[in-house]
Amino acid sequence: MSLLEVDDIEVRYGAIRAIKGISFHVDEGEVVALLGANGAGKTTTQKTVSGMMRPSLGEIRYDGQRIDGLPAHELIHLGICHVPEGRRVFPMMTVRENLEMGAFRFKRPDPQILARVFELFPRLQERIGQHAGTLSGGEQQMLAIGRALMGKPRLLLLDEPSMGLAPLIVRQIFSIVKQINSEGVTVLIVEQNAAQALALADRGYVLETGELVLSGTGQELLSDDRVRAAYLGEEISS
Amino acid sequence: MSADVKTNLKRLLACLGLGVVLALMIGDQEGNQTDFGFAFKAAVFHPRILIFLGIGVLLYLAMTFRPRVAPYLTRAGVRPLAAGTASVVASYGLLNWSDSGNLTNGKLSTLAHGARDTSGISVIGRLFFGSAVPGLYWILFVLAIALAAAAIIVQKSALAWGAAGLSVLAGVWGFVAHEMVRSYLHSPDHSTGAFVALLGYATIASASVTVARTSGSEAATGAFLDRIFGWKPGFPLFVIGTAAALLGTFWASWFSPTDKNTSVFGMSDLFHGYPINGLTSAYLGWLVWVLLVASVVVAGAATWLQHKLLGWASVLVGAVALLISLLSMHNFSRIAADQKFDGAVQAWQNIGTGAWTLCAAFTVLAGAGWMVARKPVDAAADPVSPRPIGSDSLVSPGKSFAFTQAMLVVVLAGALFYPPTATGFWQTVLVTEIGTYVLLAVGLNVVVGWAGLLDLGFIAFYAIGSYTTAYLTDTLPVKPPHWLHLSPLMAIPFAIAICLVAGVALGFPTLRLRGDYLAIVTLGFGEIIRIVAINAKSITNGAQGAFGIPQPVVHLGPLHLKWGQDPLQYWYLLLVFIIVVVMLFRRLENSRLGRAWAAVREDEVAAQATGVNTVRVKLLAFAIGASTSGLAGVFFASQIGYINPDNFVLNNSILVVAYVVFGGMGSLSGAIAGAAVLTWLPEFLKAQVPAEDRQMWIGAVILLMMIFRPAGLLPAKRRAAELSGLDKVYSAETAAVPAGEGM
Numbered sequence: 001m002s003l004l005e006v007d008d009i010e011v012r013y014g015a016i017r018a019i020k021g022i023s024f025h026v027d028e029g030e031v032v033a034l035l036g037a038n039g040a041g042k043t044t045t046q047k048t049v050s051g052m053m054r055p056s057l058g059e060i061r062y063d064g065q066r067i068d069g070l071p072a073h074e075l076i077h078l079g080i081c082h083v084p085e086g087r088r089v090f091p092m093m094t095v096r097e098n099l100e101m102g103a104f105r106f107k108r109p110d111p112q113i114l115a116r117v118f119e120l121f122p123r124l125q126e127r128i129g130q131h132a133g134t135l136s137g138g139e140q141q142m143l144a145i146g147r148a149l150m151g152k153p154r155l156l157l158l159d160e161p162s163m164g165l166a167p168l169i170v171r172q173i174f175s176i177v178k179q180i181n182s183e184g185v186t187v188l189i190v191e192q193n194a195a196q197a198l199a200l201a202d203r204g205y206v207l208e209t210g211e212l213v214l215s216g217t218g219q220e221l222l223s224d225d226r227v228r229a230a231y232l233g234e235e236i237s238s
Numbered sequence: 239m240s241a242d243v244k245t246n247l248k249r250l251l252a253c254l255g256l257g258v259v260l261a262l263m264i265g266d267q268e269g270n271q272t273d274f275g276f277a278f279k280a281a282v283f284h285p286r287i288l289i290f291l292g293i294g295v296l297l298y299l300a301m302t303f304r305p306r307v308a309p310y311l312t313r314a315g316v317r318p319l320a321a322g323t324a325s326v327v328a329s330y331g332l333l334n335w336s337d338s339g340n341l342t343n344g345k346l347s348t349l350a351h352g353a354r355d356t357s358g359i360s361v362i363g364r365l366f367f368g369s370a371v372p373g374l375y376w377i378l379f380v381l382a383i384a385l386a387a388a389a390i391i392v393q394k395s396a397l398a399w400g401a402a403g404l405s406v407l408a409g410v411w412g413f414v415a416h417e418m419v420r421s422y423l424h425s426p427d428h429s430t431g432a433f434v435a436l437l438g439y440a441t442i443a444s445a446s447v448t449v450a451r452t453s454g455s456e457a458a459t460g461a462f463l464d465r466i467f468g469w470k471p472g473f474p475l476f477v478i479g480t481a482a483a484l485l486g487t488f489w490a491s492w493f494s495p496t497d498k499n500t501s502v503f504g505m506s507d508l509f510h511g512y513p514i515n516g517l518t519s520a521y522l523g524w525l526v527w528v529l530l531v532a533s534v535v536v537a538g539a540a541t542w543l544q545h546k547l548l549g550w551a552s553v554l555v556g557a558v559a560l561l562i563s564l565l566s567m568h569n570f571s572r573i574a575a576d577q578k579f580d581g582a583v584q585a586w587q588n589i590g591t592g593a594w595t596l597c598a599a600f601t602v603l604a605g606a607g608w609m610v611a612r613k614p615v616d617a618a619a620d621p622v623s624p625r626p627i628g629s630d631s632l633v634s635p636g637k638s639f640a641f642t643q644a645m646l647v648v649v650l651a652g653a654l655f656y657p658p659t660a661t662g663f664w665q666t667v668l669v670t671e672i673g674t675y676v677l678l679a680v681g682l683n684v685v686v687g688w689a690g691l692l693d694l695g696f697i698a699f700y701a702i703g704s705y706t707t708a709y710l711t712d713t714l715p716v717k718p719p720h721w722l723h724l725s726p727l728m729a730i731p732f733a734i735a736i737c738l739v740a741g742v743a744l745g746f747p748t749l750r751l752r753g754d755y756l757a758i759v760t761l762g763f764g765e766i767i768r769i770v771a772i773n774a775k776s777i778t779n780g781a782q783g784a785f786g787i788p789q790p791v792v793h794l795g796p797l798h799l800k801w802g803q804d805p806l807q808y809w810y811l812l813l814v815f816i817i818v819v820v821m822l823f824r825r826l827e828n829s830r831l832g833r834a835w836a837a838v839r840e841d842e843v844a845a846q847a848t849g850v851n852t853v854r855v856k857l858l859a860f861a862i863g864a865s866t867s868g869l870a871g872v873f874f875a876s877q878i879g880y881i882n883p884d885n886f887v888l889n890n891s892i893l894v895v896a897y898v899v900f901g902g903m904g905s906l907s908g909a910i911a912g913a914a915v916l917t918w919l920p921e922f923l924k925a926q927v928p929a930e931d932r933q934m935w936i937g938a939v940i941l942l943m944m945i946f947r948p949a950g951l952l953p954a955k956r957r958a959a960e961l962s963g964l965d966k967v968y969s970a971e972t973a974a975v976p977a978g979e980g981m
Binding site: 050052071072073076077081082083084088089090091092093100101102104105147148151 | 830833834836840841843844848850851852
């Protein structure tokens with residue numbers, strides 16, 4: 001049984017159907033990438049999984065239990081932690097306070113996890129007393145991931161972690177995601193940076209205007225002509 | 239070059255224009271029906287316009303040479319010097335030095351004019367008021383300031399010591415001279431001028447000492463203060479308490495029935511032969527000295543040795559001394575009323591400043607002990623080492639924690655024992671304006687400051703609280719069931735509950751709105767409540783409102799309290815409310831809920847992503863704010879006795895928002911200070927400026943405040959950063975992203 005099963009969901013913004021019935025699944029311990037251009041519905045899909053939006057049709061099951069329609073603050077107790085698009089750290093809180101907010105679902109933050117986060121992101125420890133708004137983009141992304149880790153995720157939802165970051169930082173962040181995954185955290189990642197995401201992912205899905213058009217393992221998708229044309233910017237000689 | 243000249247010219251013109259505006263603002267405003275330009279002409283075609291143009295030129299010079307002056311402004315002692323200067327100027331120019339009817343307006347210039355040729359006043363006093371050199375007090379003041387400024391500029395400690403000496407002389411001399419006038423006039427005196435002048439001079443003197451003692455050209459005065467207050471926690475309080483105790487016993491009058499200002503030395507004789515009880519007679523005879531010495535010695539030992547047990551002992555001694563003092567004061571004032579010393583009809587009347595000052599001193603001394611006793615064990619711990627995880631870090635005690643604590647004690651002592659010495663006018667203002675709005679501002683601070691929801695209909699909950707009280711005390715056309723007739727204080731839980739419900743009812747449908755939209759909806763809600771109160775005549779008695787709401791009574795076992803007409807009684811009731819609410823809210827601020835509010839305020843999506851139930855958290859903020867407002871409403875209704883819809887107009891809602899913003903959004907002490915200052919100011923200005931100008935001056939104060947302290951009077955740390963931009967806070971750090979990014 002998969003950890004997360006998304007079954008034919010449809011999501012609407014008023015009259016607009018943003019997601020037109022997609023189904024996919026994420027198995028325990030996997031890294032799954034959702035790819036697509038702007039407006040394809042990646043973020044909407046992820047927001048639906050994390051409970052910030054509710055589907056108008058379809059079912060989402062997590063660990064065998066229906067979770068569609070549950071609000072985000074209840075899902076987090078099931079171990080679904082979300083790193084929202086655009087990082088969204090609390091700019092006026094210090095790095096430490098941001099991390100402590102990540103552990104909001106617990107009575108008090110777990111010092112071991114905090115130590116682990118600092119191990120993964122030594123930069124955060126250097127900046128522990130600094131306001132998050134003064135961090136660089138890459139550091140803010142690290143902080144956002146660290147904050148999600150503080151909630152002890154079983155399923156980590158990453159929304160465009162590479163957005164607006166230098167390639168070097170992107171590589172660094174992806175390698176850390178890999179490391180997090182190797183410790184048993186299942187990852188559902190939304191990306192435009194197909195090359196990086198697919199190199200990391202076990203499997204991937206490609207979304208186009210609210211519909212699933214392709215799926216396969218990371219390698220399969222990387223070598224797929226259509227993906228190469230659309231997301232890797234390569235000339236295809238057909 | 240020519241561009242430079244042009245800017246300078248523009249600036250000069252602007253400054254001169256400002257001078258003209260000031261000239262128009264200050265002075266007679268009356269016109270007449272045939273000459274509409276009268277006020278303008280009176281202001282402009284008059285030699286005194288030159289003074290205002292001079293101010294403009296000075297301003298121009300200050301702005302132009304600011305770059306050259308600026309380095310000096312960061313030097314140690316500049317800010318306290320400015321503060322001291324401001325207080326002395328205020329004392330000399332604005333405050334009353336006497337409120338005896340013998341002198342017209344009681345300001346220093348009037349007093350000096352009358353006193354300098356009065357032979358009944360000793361020559362020392364007359365000299366101060368300018369019998370030899372007119373305006374000597376101003377000359378002394380200008381000299382002291384000039385010396386201190388020179389000392390700051392050339393960094394000569396001799397000059398600084400000179401300034402310190404001169405300001406001590408001027409301060410003490412002024413105080414003594416005032417005392418001479420007071421004893422000459424032989425009448426009760428509530429004036430604050432001499433005190434403020436003394437405090438101002440003390441500030442100038444300490445600034446000068448700072449200057450003399452700091453060798454480097456740049457040392458922050460704040461750090462200096464922190465060092466003083468952090469050196470031996472409680473010790474500054476001990477000094478303040480001892481000074482107050484000495485003032486209270488050796489200087490001030492203890493009992494002042496008509497024309498008899500009796501100091502503590504005369505009390506025993508005055509009451510000789512009257513049926514005062516044993517404790518009181520012992521107290522007036524010798525016990526007061528024993529208590530005084532004991533509490534000073536114990537507090538001194540505790541703060542000097544920093545011994546915890548002695549600290550607790552000091553708390554105990556202070557509390558016992560306070561209790562005995564209050565018992566004795568009650569006894570002798572009641573006997574005096576019984577024996578018809580003068581028109582007094584009940585206890586606590588005619589007690590002079592001295593007794594109350596001594597009470598305040600005991601409180602402060604006990605507070606000094608408390609600071610020692612409650613000192614955190616690891617106060618000296620290395621600040622660099624990481625704190626234990628899970629400690630509440632959103633509000634961390636700063637290094638000026640000791641300063642805050644000391645201020646808290648002083649403010650509490652002032653709030654407890656200053657009001658009895660104030661005039662009836664100020665007592666009424668304290669209750670109906672200052673205290674009530676402090677409570678409202680503290681409540682609104684939860685909604686606006688912590689949860690970040692702009693609520694422009696806050697007064698509606700105040701109205702709901704008031705009308706609930708009116709209903710439950712059977713003063714509305716609709717009658718409560720007969721088993722539900724309550725005294726006003728019993729109405730509190732009902733009012734709180736109803737306001738909670740009302741807060742949730744308003745919040746639930748509207749909290750999806752943000753910012754401006756929410757503000758408009760709440761504004762509408764406030765108006766709906768008021769208009770319903772006007773129109774629902776059969777329920778609320780329409781525009782006439784409710785009459786005869788009874789005064790609060792408490793019957794609690796052996797304790798029977800009944801509130802009457804005396805504003806002072808209500809002040810203490812209100813103080814209890816405020817203290818309880820503030821203590822609860824302080825806990826709340828540091829709780830999970832407080833952190834959730836901070837998160838929602840900063841980024842709602844991120845808050846959701848970290849597991850905060852944003853809807854619930856915002857609703858709670860609304861409900862808690864509303865119930866505080868309801869509590870204030872109960873108090874208001876039972877204090878004033880009659881309510882009508884006019885008490886709950888939109889203007890009041892906006893004022894409360896202004897108080898919170900003025901004080902510093904999200905800061906409890908800020909909300910209190912903001913409300914206190916902005917409610918005090920109009921009353922204070924009543925005696926200073928023509929009535930029709932009052933709002934204008936208040937507006938000017940708010941404008942200046944928003945320019946120079948945009949984050950508020952006592953800003954919350956986080957809010958200060960939000961408003962001033964992070965780069966200022968972390969100028970040393972590499973600012974990698976604009977502050978707005980990542981929001």
